Amino acid sequence: MDITRRDIHSLDIPVLCKSCDVRHKGMCGALAPEELLQLSRQTRQIEQPAGTELVGESTDVDAYDNVMSGVVKLSKTLEDGRQQIIGLQFAPDLVGRLYASESPMTAEAASDITICRVPKATLERLVERNPVLRKRLMDQALRELDEARDWMVTLGRKTAAEKVASLLLLIATHLDPDARGETRVFDLPMSRLDIADYLGLTIETVSRQFSRLKSDGIITITANRHIEIVNLARLKKRCG
Amino acid sequence: MDITRRDIHSLDIPVLCKSCDVRHKGMCGALAPEELLQLSRQTRQIEQPAGTELVGESTDVDAYDNVMSGVVKLSKTLEDGRQQIIGLQFAPDLVGRLYASESPMTAEAASDITICRVPKATLERLVERNPVLRKRLMDQALRELDEARDWMVTLGRKTAAEKVASLLLLIATHLDPDARGETRVFDLPMSRLDIADYLGLTIETVSRQFSRLKSDGIITITANRHIEIVNLARLKKRCG
DNA sequence: CGACTGATTGAGATTGTTCAAGTTCGGTGG
DNA sequence: CCACCGAACTTGAACAATCTCAATCAGTCG
Known part of the structure; x- marks a missing residue:
């Protein structure tokens, strides 16, 4: 403050x-x-x-x-x-x-x-x-109430892989207030710890899921924070 | 309808x-x-x-x-x-x-x-x-937004035991609209499946946690649905 | 160049799930 | 009143997902 x-x-x-x-x-x-x-x-x-x-x-x-x-x-x-x-x-x-x-x-x-x-x-x-x-x-x-309730489904019922995919999609759709749809290239606005705390997971699990998305060719990651969504359709499918 | x-x-x-x-x-x-x-x-x-x-x-x-x-x-x-x-x-x-x-x-x-x-x-x-x-x-x-966000903490960060304790406390504090504080004896207004779906768990896990609360002397259960909170202080401690 | 912070990776422990029996409860009909 | 039935609930054992702990790697700052 x-x-x-x-x-x-x-x-x-x-x-x-x-x-x-x-x-x-x-x-x-x-x-x-x-x-x-x-x-x-x-x-x-x-x-x-x-x-x-x-x-x-x-x-x-x-x-x-x-x-x-x-x-x-x-x-x-x-x-x-x-x-x-x-x-x-x-x-x-x-x-x-x-x-x-x-x-x-x-x-x-x-x-x-x-x-x-x-x-x-x-x-x-x-x-x-x-x-x-x-x-x-x-x-x-x-x-905000709608969003909180949507996220409750993510927290309560989705697997770690689905949670991470859901977060990437959330950020892609919210990050640019002027953009219509999803942004495909962006910098994560938060650390791995923040991501873990948002998803109800540990940093290690988040990291492993990122690695899997990367090796499956769905996203690329450079410099830890810079994300490109290579295959948006497949990412959406992984959201559960 | x-x-x-x-x-x-x-x-x-x-x-x-x-x-x-x-x-x-x-x-x-x-x-x-x-x-x-x-x-x-x-x-x-x-x-x-x-x-x-x-x-x-x-x-x-x-x-x-x-x-x-x-x-x-x-x-x-x-x-x-x-x-x-x-x-x-x-x-x-x-x-x-x-x-x-x-x-x-x-x-x-x-x-x-x-x-x-x-x-x-x-x-x-x-x-x-x-x-x-x-x-x-x-x-x-x-x-409702406050409650949804509180529950997100429960879903994302609490263990099964803490989740079940949290639910019992939630019901005890909300069930009777005229009561000031917590009701100690009540009928669960929902099935085990509903409880599991609320807590992001399976029926079996919920059942096991109820059994543990019972054998630890914190609650008694009769006829599946009828709950008495024997030790409210200990129940609260288990909410995490 | 180290020291540091943040991220990744691996191995083993833990929690919760799954699947498969049992058991109890509440209603029904003899 | 009791026997029987189905649904809801409980319990057990094996399994899977995630966590924990520990080691390593990468990038950044002095």
């Missing part, structure tokens, strides 16, 4: 000047010009390196973060340290459990990210007044 | 006359008297036996069901038949994915249930107009 030198630099970027797709599909697209202007005064666009914790589990929340680029991971930890990643958030999602004063989970930058931080009270006031924004947040909550 | 003779009988029960806790905490508690009266004309209270399918996966939805008593299970199935239960709904939850024309999952009575069926359009019109109801449904969605 510390502000680094990079953040101060990023404050120079005017919040209103960009009109990329991320803004339109996200929260900001739901706001009237005067609301946007007002919001821009209370808002800071911040760049954070991978690994930065945005909120801790059972910690007080006083702001929401709109993801502008990069991937945020949401996780929970058992007393003995076992960890489970319970969701990934891509641009233009809003990070933070609405209305909760205490965060039920940890939110952490999985990759380098750019976020737009909004004070909790500001956003909640805005939600009261703006029905379009309210509907958009309701839709995000329902979409 | 068929209406049985029992349902016709149940129509005699006036929808408005009961003022139990379920109504206050649920949807109906958010409605003004005239809204309630209007709703009662479009609404039917129905009893359904365990096993009745309320909506099928990828099926058109034209109504929402308010759970009045009993337990509804939500599930998804992989092509090859592997099934995962992705949520349980207790009174006074509303069953049905808001705004979706097609249900992303199957909803089925896990036990005998009483539901109150509301036409899709009627409810959605009501939500537009009534901010209290809207907030209540938003809260239900967020609560």
Whole structure:
């Protein structure tokens, strides 16, 4: 939650000047010009390196973060340290459990990210007044619920091989907010440990499954993180 | 989705006359008297036996069901038949994915249930107009999301023993909508197969874990379904 | 060039599954 | 009231998937 030198630099970027797709599909697209202007005064666009914790589990929340680029991971930890990643958030999602004063989970930058931080009270006031924004947040909550439930099937019923294939497909379909379909070449936005924690597996099992996908000619891996999906159809078949 | 003779009988029960806790905490508690009266004309209270399918996966939805008593299970199935239960709904939850024309999952009575069926359009019109109801449904969605994410930790990171203990605790805390804390004696509202499908295990493993909890003196089981939690503290410790 | 971190690979231990009997429960009919 | 039946549940033994532990490899940073 510390502000680094990079953040101060990023404050120079005017919040209103960009009109990329991320803004339109996200929260900001739901706001009237005067609301946007007002919001821009209370808002800071911040760049954070991978690994930065945005909120801790059972910690007080006083702001929401709109993801502008990069991937945020949401996780929970058992007393003995076992960890489970319970969701990934891509641009233009809003990070933070609405209305909760205490965060039920940890939110952490999985990759380098750019976020737009909004004070909790500001956003909640805005939600009261703006029905379009309210509907958009309701839709995000329902979409996240759908995704969580889909992932429960993956966690509970799929084999290690199917889990890894499912994750690659998930990332391919979510990574680029402007892309229509799947991206076939991308950098994994997370470490092997993160992947294992997302899939309910160990690093070793994940690694073995990657090796198998590689030797079966379905993907290529270079520099650990760089993935090319060579045969998308076969990858989909392996998702169970 | 068929209406049985029992349902016709149940129509005699006036929808408005009961003022139990379920109504206050649920949807109906958010409605003004005239809204309630209007709703009662479009609404039917129905009893359904365990096993009745309320909506099928990828099926058109034209109504929402308010759970009045009993337990509804939500599930998804992989092509090859592997099934995962992705949520349980207790009174006074509303069953049905808001705004979706097609249900992303199957909803089925896990036990005998009483539901109150509301036409899709009627409810959605009501939500537009009534901010209290809207907030209540938003809260239900967020609560379900929290629960789904909690359960992801159970599915991904807990051992079979911890999973079974977690389920018993979940049921003990949710079964009686009027009770404050945990119920210590109850009938399981679902079969061993349902339990296995909820926990991502097989029936045999579930059965073995029940036997262990029994022989360790933490619970007693009579007639397969009737559970008494003898040592709640130890049960909680086994949840991981 | 080492030292370090993250990823891969291998071998053996463990957990949970599969398959195959039994057993109990609840209902039915004599 | 009891015998019988099918469905649901339990138990056991062998097997398979995944984990654990340990060694090795690759890339990065000082």
